[in-house]
Amino acid sequence: MRKVCIAGNWKMNMTPSAGAAFAAELAKAVKDASVRVVVAPPFVTIGSVVKALENSSIEVGAQNMSDQVSGAFTGEISPEMLKDAGVTIVILGHSERRAIYGETDDFINRKVKLALSHDLDVILCVGETLEEREGGKLEEVLKRQIVEGLKDVSADSMENIIVAYEPVWAIGTGKTATPDDANSAHAFIRNEIEKLYGKSVAESLIIQYGGSVKPSNVKDLMAMEHIDGALVGGASLTVEQFAPIVRYNK
Incomplete structure (x- = not known):
């Protein structure tokens, strides 16, 4: 059984x-959560945030990370720094990093x-733009991002990987697949993971949906x-919005 x-x-x-x-405030609101909960601050x-959550089960993640351990890389943050700060998980390959800052699959793979x-x-994070979707390139894009993003990652290491499918056209737009x-895209991703790592790894892989997730649609999405x-953006900035998403099954 995959843990949400x-x-x-x-x-x-x-x-x-x-x-x-x-x-x-969030910790109090979701103290009965039965899912894994992560917040990724700047x-x-x-x-x-780590200090505020020290008596909570909520994990603290990072939104990005350098591809280097240390050195003359002005403005970058290393994995050692994140670990020492109390971070347990990091978001990599977010569509905004790809589109705005030009991060490539190879660069993301190094991270x-x-x-x-x-x-x-x-x-x-993986996902297609509206142009790619309308051009019939959804599967081509997802396959490339999965294969290249996970290049040289072992099957054993896959237990530490979550894939987030985020259709770029649905992020911050109010539009939702x-x-x-969404389930069809997730099924395709799972199938590609099976080709790379086998059925057991594919079946245990956590695949999140990201793209204008909110209290009004989370139950329908999670029923798939x-x-x-879910990888939640705007709705994760208020307890009134994020807590009901976390507690969708209550």
């Missing part, structure tokens, strides 16, 4: 003080392998066979 993971990606929101106050907010080598779990469309969680 609900992750909140705060993006460039929440100062350290605001993040700590929010985290403390780098400067991580420390205050994935480095994160795993430092005992960090990884949420690997229908549950059936191949959807095992």
Whole structure:
């Protein structure tokens, strides 16, 4: 049985003080959660959120990470820094990193392998743009991002990988793939993982959906066979929105 993971990606929101106050309030609101819960604050907010959640089961993740351990890389954050700050999981390959900052599959793959080598779990984001979807390239894009993003990642390491399917056209737009469309994409991803790693790894893989997830649609999405969680953006910034998503099965 796959354990559901609900992750909140705060993006460039929440100062350290605001993040700590929010985290403390969220912990109270979801203390009975039966799913894995992750929040991913901006780098400067991580420390205050870790402290606010020290008596909670909520995990703290990072939104990105360098592909290097240390050195002359101004502005970058290493896996060792994240670990020491209390981070347990890192989001890599988010569509905004790909589209705005030009991150390639090869670059993302280097980050994935480095994160795993430092005992960090990884949420690997994959997904198509509207142009790619309308051009019939959905499966081509997903296959490339999966194969290249997981290149040289062992089957044993896959237990530390979550894949997040995020159709780029549905992120922050209010548009959401229908549950059936999302489930179909998730099924395709699971099938590609089976080709790479075998049926047992594919069946145990957690695949999140990301793209305008909100309290009003989370139950329908989570009812789908191949959807095992959510990577939540805007709706993760208020307790009123995020707590009902985390507690969708209550």
